[in-house]
Amino acid sequence: MTYQSPISPGRSWYEDTAGPRPEYAPLDGDRTADVAIVGGGFTGLSAAAHLAKAGVNVVLIDAHRFGDGASGRNGGQLGTGQRGSLDEMEAAWGWERAKALFDIAEEAKAHVLEFARVNAIGIDFVPGQLSVAHKKRYVEDYRKYADYMRERAGYPHVTFMDREETAWRLGSSRYHGGVRDAGTGHIHPLKLTIGTARVAAEAGATLHEKTAATRIENRGAKVAITTPTGRITADKALIATNAYNAGLEKESSSHIMPIGSFIGATVPLGADSPVLPGGESVDDSRFVVRYFRKSVDGRLLFGGREIYAVTDPKDIPAAIRRQIVEIYPALKDVEITHGWGGYVGITVPRKPFVREVMPNVISAGGYSGHGVMLSNFMGKLYAETVAGNRDRLKLFEELKIPAFPGGQRFRSVLLFLALNWYALRDRI
């Protein structure tokens, strides 16, 4: 029987193309460790790999299978910088801080590719990203952004595209202009998840799937993590549960809100298809962003969500088809072979949440749809912190992310209303 993630809807195209997905036995009995990690997505597995390589005794548990959360099921786009552009960050926080956060994200991008290369993880990297304006009035912003990135940030890879170039590069005349970023690209996320787990295990990390933490607490100078099948006692712990925290630790869940996002994969479109001839990934200017790209075998992988509902769509392929057709009308009858979703962890200012939530317990998540590179790098920064250098992790800790208003009970209702408002604005 094919496996279905118990925490995210649908079976992904990634699961059918990632190759062998080794299983890791559940925890069986009590353990001690230097560091315990809760959550086996990019954040946790990357931390485990970097810690184990540095000789730290690390135990990682995941309630389900590695990659069942966002890391194995996302859009695969690396992006550039933090969520929100450098010019916006400069306006909010000044140049020095904004540039430091931009530079760390550039390092994060390079780290993903280098980590995969050094550890022989095939991640199907394809370069290039197009960011496109769904309204004419946004085109000038993209032109200014390209100039700013080149002249102010010293980032030479972004070029402005007029309407004609945009139409050619997309294979669609739906958008009005945009930018092309040749300094980034997209990957197969589940291959990276599986590969990072392998690297961590080979370096000596102890990994357990299907082992849920039910409680995290300080006991004297130690941290104790309770599971149904044993307790882990460690000097330090990392909470890397992101959008899937489900109340395990209250500070994390009051600062990181889960939002469903959904992807459909078509059959291969064929070599003569006009769709994305350059192979770039795409994100658009909607607040409820649409993101798409072609897979290495020529399928369109299209992501987004049409309306903000409290529950997941019953028929993900049908919801995704409606969005595909707006951009590619010729694909109205294309077969959609896979439809799946997952939960993005967002924060109020759409920047990562990193905090010591109890003594010796750090929580990291809330990458707000920009976590493919950032979450992997966060694992490295956490390992640096354990080794005694917290300077770079501090850059994120100092962002002082606020909690969502409304408390646990009302925040999703408030967010639901706010997001629907923005979704409506996307249309007018």
Ligand SMILES: Cc1cc2nc3c(=O)[nH]c(=O)nc-3n(C[C@H](O)[C@H](O)[C@H](O)COP(=O)(O)OP(=O)(O)OC[C@H]3O[C@@H](n4cnc5c(N)ncnc54)[C@H](O)[C@@H]3O)c2cc1C
């Ligand atoms: C559909 C979708 C599309 C996306 N597209 C992009 C994109 O194109 N580019 C981009 O940069 N970002 C994207 N993202 C976001 C990106 O995937 C995430 O930021 C990133 O994967 C976060 O990794 P993580 O390890 O922090 O969390 P996750 O990968 O979600 O892992 C959390 C893990 O914690 C485990 N867990 C939860 N509770 C417990 C517990 N009590 N005990 C033990 N384990 C527990 C879960 O089982 C899960 O495996 C997307 C996300 C989604 C869902």
